[in-house]
Amino acid sequence: MSLSRRGFVKALSSAAMVTSLTGCNSNDEQQEKSKIKVGFNHGVASGDPLQHAVIIWTRITTDARLINVQWQVATDEKFTQVVASGDVTSDSVKDFTVKIDVNGLQPNQHYYYRFEANNTLSPVGQTQTLAEGELDKAAIAVVSCSNFPAGYFNVYREIVKQHQTSPINAVLHLGDYIYEYGAGEYATEDAQRLNRIPSKETECLTLDDYRKRYAQYRSDSDLQALHATLPMIAIWDDHEIANDTWREGAENHQQQEGDFSQRRAAAALAWLEWLPVRENPVSSMITYRDFSFGDLFDLYMLDTRVVARDEPLDYFSLTDTSIESISGLIQQARSPERRLLGNDQKQWLSERMATNTAKWSLLGQQVLMGKIEMPSSVMMGLFQLFQATDENKPAAMKAVQNAISAYLANPSSDPYLLPYNLDAWDGFYMEREWLYGVTTKLNKQLITLAGDSHNAWCSELSDHKGKGVGVEFATSSVTSPGLEKYLGLDLKTIGQMEFVLPQLVSELQWVNLKQRGFIRLDIDHQQVLSTWHFVSTVKEKEYQVETQQVVTKNGLMVS
Known part of the structure; x- marks a missing residue:
């Protein structure tokens, strides 16, 4: 027309x-x-690397209600060879976090990534994908329990420093990435002097509380540098929610603090927003997953804390600590009804282990798996020591030393062994035996990794028949205080305990009860070398490093 x-x-x-x-x-x-003012005040991060994909992350600091963000991934630092790019929007619903699952990448490849918002560029991050097929060697760093008010993140800085001269493929964070406590609570006695007072000065209960806490931690320059340098594979423990979390509650959650399920949901959402982790499509509460580093090792990240755990058993919940009462508690710990992993996670783990075929099988999880069982006379003395006032601690420690001396002089004088910590796998005896049965049947060379305890441990694992099934390397904490703080003992006495404990505990090969640090694992087809790196202080920025090494060539014994 x-x-x-x-x-x-x-x-x-x-x-x-x-x-x-x-x-x-x-x-x-x-x-x-x-x-509109835009900032990348919390840096960049990457995580959950696969052979052809990796998560990249940032957060926008802005007064805008909605912000458009562009992202790029390149094979060179100047971004002349961009291999993936896109744009996304973020807003207050996501706490202005941005998380991209970048696909179509090449295996075992180093990449650079960055973001742009409103003509403002983010810092450049570095990441890498996992190998596919043959892989001669790899290195990972293992960390846990990073308490912001307890001290500086010197451990994170040391990992980045080492990576510059001896490359690391990924960082494993085994939980307690944040702590929920408020000012004046656990491990905050130096917070004011260090200018590390907990955000809002209150305990985290709401979504805003947890978001603010992550924002505070991610303002730390050492943590930002770690995230910008290496991909992280993270799992949660209890303090991402509340101390001693279990399936339906937590020790640090009281009735007047509201509905626990709502608190847990808020904490889980903040964790997913702020960590470079890949969300499970079935449920945001499912965090267990696996990663294959070529034909060298398979890594299984387990949830032993939130999704299925029964309420932990506690010696100090007993009205009396008689042998009869303690024996009853241990019988509960050995009940086949107690759950730590739960049926769904157990089925997933057994299926994935049956499918995967790498040389080594690594379990990244929260709590000690090794049996830390001590003579009953020593344990009774330790109960008294834990509860002793400062004035009575020397006498209580003397009683423990006497019990140890008597046992070592004549082990048959005390044939009854008591597990030290029922919050760990010792409190979930049958599920541990189930796990050992699966790995033995599949002929897996098992290396278990643990955090949570704030101390470093090395154990040779065995089943209820005494048959060797694997080894355990447990990392110390990034900043959280360990037994040296809980027991209130001087360094000389702690040193004596470190020497004696492996003589009392059959599976335990070595322990450090006084220093903060991390584990570096150097893995090849012949052996796994575990090096514990300990920083001399977390109360000052300057520090020195000490190390301790063990090696396993068969996944059963260490030397």
């Missing part, structure tokens, strides 16, 4: 008006956009 001259002019005029208005709006939008 033809247009009349009048109609054509009218249409042209209308089009010009629309164009003019659009142009005005565009200019207005650009002017408004230029006024």
Whole structure:
């Protein structure tokens, strides 16, 4: 249909008006956009690497209600070889976090990534994908229990420093990435001097509380550097929610603090927002997953804390600590009904282990798996020591030393062994035996990794028949205080305990009860070398490093 001259002019005029208005709006939008302040105050991060994919993360600091963010991944630092890019929006619903699952990448490849918002560039991050097929060697760093007010993150800085000269493939964080406590609570006695007072100065209960806590931790320059340098594979423990969390509650959750399920949901959402982890499509509460580092090792990240754990058993919940009462508690710990992993996770783990075929099988999980069983006379003495006042501690410690001396002089004098910590796998005896049965049947060379205790441990694992099934390397904490703080003992006495404990505990090969640090695992097809790196202090920025090494060549014994 033809247009009349009048109609054509009218249409042209209308089009010009629309164009003019659009142009005005565009200019207005650009002017408004230029006024929006944008910052990447919490750095960048990457995590959950696969052979062809990796998560990249950032957070935008802005007053805008909605922000558009561009991202790029390249094979070079100058971004002349961009291999993936895109854009995404974020807002307050996501706490302005941005998390991209970048696909289509090449295996065993080093990449650079960055973000841009409102003409502002983020810092450049580095990451790498996992190998596919043959892999001669790899190195991972293992950390746990990073309490912001307890001290500086010197451990994170040391990992980055080592990576510059001896490359690391990934960092495993085994939980307690944050702590929920408020000012004046656990491990905050130096917080004011260190300028590390917990965010809002209150305990985390709500979504905003947990978000603010993550924001505070991610303001730390050493943690930012770690995330910008290496991909992280993380799992949660209890303090991401509350101390001694279990399936339906927590020691550090009281009735007046509201519904626990709502608190747990808020904490889980904040964890997913702020950590570079891949969300499970079935449920945001499912965090167990596995990673294959070529044909060298398979890594299984387990949830032993939130999804299925029964309420922990506690010696100090007993009205009396008689042998009879303690024996009853241990019988509960050995009940086949007690759950730590739960049926769904057990089925997943057994299926994945049956499918995977790498040389080594690593379990990344929270709590000590090795049996830390001590003579009953020593344990009774330790109960008294834990509860002793400062004035009575020397006498209580003397009683423990006497019990140890008597046992070592004549082990048959005390044939009854008591597990030290029922919050660990010692409190879930049958599920541990189930796990050992699976790995033995599948002929897996098992290396278990643990955190949680704030101290470093090395054990040779065995089943209820005494048959060797694997080894355990447990990392110390990044900052959280260990037994040296809980027991209130001097370094000389702690040193004596470190020497004696392996003589009392059959599976235990070595222990450090006094220093903060991390584990570096150097893995090849012949052996797994575990090096514990300990920093001399977390109360000052300057520190020295001490190390302790063990090696396993068969996944059963260490030397």
